[in-house]
Amino acid sequence: MLGVENQLTNSEPDSNTLQLRLARKTPIKEWQLADVVDVIVETPETSTLRLALPNPSSFIPGQYYNIRIPVEGRPRPIQRAYSIGSSPYPDFGIIEVGVKEMVGGLVSPVLVRDTPVGSKLEVRGPYGAFNWTEEMGGPLLLVAAGSGVVPFMSMIRYAKAKNLTQPMHLLFSSKSKEYVIYGDELNKLQEETGWLKVTHTYTRDPKDPTARFHRRIDKEMLQDLLEETSPKLGYLCGPPEMVELCEVALRELGMEPGSVFSEKYD
Ligand SMILES: Cc1cc2nc3c(=O)[nH]c(=O)nc-3n(C[C@H](O)[C@H](O)[C@H](O)COP(=O)(O)OP(=O)(O)OC[C@H]3O[C@@H](n4cnc5c(N)ncnc54)[C@H](O)[C@@H]3O)c2cc1C
Known part of the structure; x- marks a missing residue:
């Protein structure tokens, strides 16, 4: 790195x-x-x-x-x-x-x-050593809660600016639709590119259909995304409790610790 x-x-x-x-x-x-x-x-x-x-x-x-x-x-x-x-x-x-x-x-x-x-x-x-460029390859699983999406936006905008095509799947936890950071831009990028997929989970809105899940990020959710994405690399960013839970879950689900990178906002 x-x-x-x-x-x-x-x-x-x-x-x-x-x-x-x-x-x-x-x-x-x-x-x-x-x-x-x-x-x-x-x-x-x-x-x-x-x-x-x-x-x-x-x-x-x-x-x-x-x-x-x-x-x-x-x-x-x-x-x-x-x-x-x-x-x-x-x-x-x-x-x-x-x-x-x-x-x-x-x-x-x-x-x-x-x-x-x-x-x-x-x-x-x-x-910081929490980073990605095209040489590192993909597909990527990006897991963010709240402002933990910020470094992923840099990676996504960089990939778009350089016309890269490595698949990126962002799992993004927010309180509700109103609290989704970069919501419009992520929607637009998802429509425009064939390589970005965004899956939302809302922790304080049990019904909004713009989210696929309506709970905190957990192992079952990660398992669904692993099956869909088969990532080479995983990136986790947000509050320490969320990052630590995901580190353990991804290890138990078979991802090598060396292919998972974490940034804890403590
Ligand atoms: C590598 C890295 C990157 C980061 N990137 C981002 C980013 O992109 N965006 C972002 O928003 N944040 C980011 N953060 C987090 C950011 O650095 C700050 O930690 C965050 O903004 C809070 O700082 P603060 O000074 O406002 O709060 P602090 O003063 O640190 O307080 C944090 C919380 O603790 C509470 N608190 C403080 N003292 C006490 C006390 N004595 N008793 C009880 N509660 C207390 C406060 O009320 C507050 O809610 C990042 C952190 C790291 C390590």
Whole structure:
């Protein structure tokens, strides 16, 4: 896997990590001041921020940036990790992050409710080994809950931009239709491409026919999708409990642990 540089996400690097970086001679990335050039309200609790970077770097679909903001009463800015939702191809100078508001959180409510177009944000990246490019092949099973869909959107948009055809099956858990992030774009891509399939599950709407399932992701659901997709690779992203449940279930259903990649939003 490419891009392994910083395994610490929602905290500053400790001295051991700095020593490790020095030993590996990996460059330490600098914070830069990005311009918020657009804000797209995706759902009642999630917004996309489009960020123009003064010093852009190429990135791999699935990677993330750290964002830090000043918080009243805290001596230092507070940083959090946010996956990139945009494709690095053809242009990586403007990136998109999709942020879901965690009520009572220090950073996400500010990003979702109080960061209008024209704001500036301190960002640093890209980081992360949770990624996919065409060399890794397919078919892919992508399993997301809530904002866990963001890195998959980067992979899907990248595949579309490069006219790739590896089959991708996205299993996407949302509270209800209203809370489906990127809903219209996913529908359109599913209609336009022969390789993307999206299966929705709604956890708080037992009837809506736009979802095939109406419960949390479980082993039986994954079994159905494995039979339909026969994936070479599996990707899991979202809350730690969901990711851990899926890791165990996919192993029990016969997928090799080495072909399943996880990103936990803790
Ligand atoms: C690699 C990675 C990528 C990520 N990508 C994304 C992404 O694309 N989109 C996205 O939305 N998120 C993403 N996340 C999650 C993100 O980094 C933050 O964790 C998330 O936005 C919450 O941050 P916060 O500062 O708002 O909340 P925090 O301040 O961290 O609080 C989180 C929750 O805990 C509660 N809480 C805090 N302190 C206490 C306490 N003492 N007692 C009880 N409850 C408490 C808060 O009320 C809140 O609900 C990612 C995480 C990782 C690790």
